[in-house]
Amino acid sequence: MQSVNRGFMWAFGCMLAVVAVLLVGMWQVALVVLAGAAGYAAYRINLAERWRELMRRRRG
Structure with a gap:
């Protein structure tokens, strides 16, 4: 619902x-x-990529 909004x-x-x-x-x-x-x-995409990389490092 939020994505539609x-x-x-x-x-x-x-x-x-x-x-x-x-x-x-x-x-x-x-x-x-x-x-x-x-x-x-571009800033939001870059931020999302960094966050994913950080979570990957933390788990692995």
Whole structure:
């Protein structure tokens, strides 16, 4: 249930971003938002990988 909620929130956020870009009319805003989202996703993935590696070391 939580993954569905998170997916809905992500879609809602994207929609809001698109509306904001249309209202402001600045592609720089879209660029900054996209860069921030990509950086955040990379950070989260990196964090998950580190956590998995740590747990593997602790068990093995």
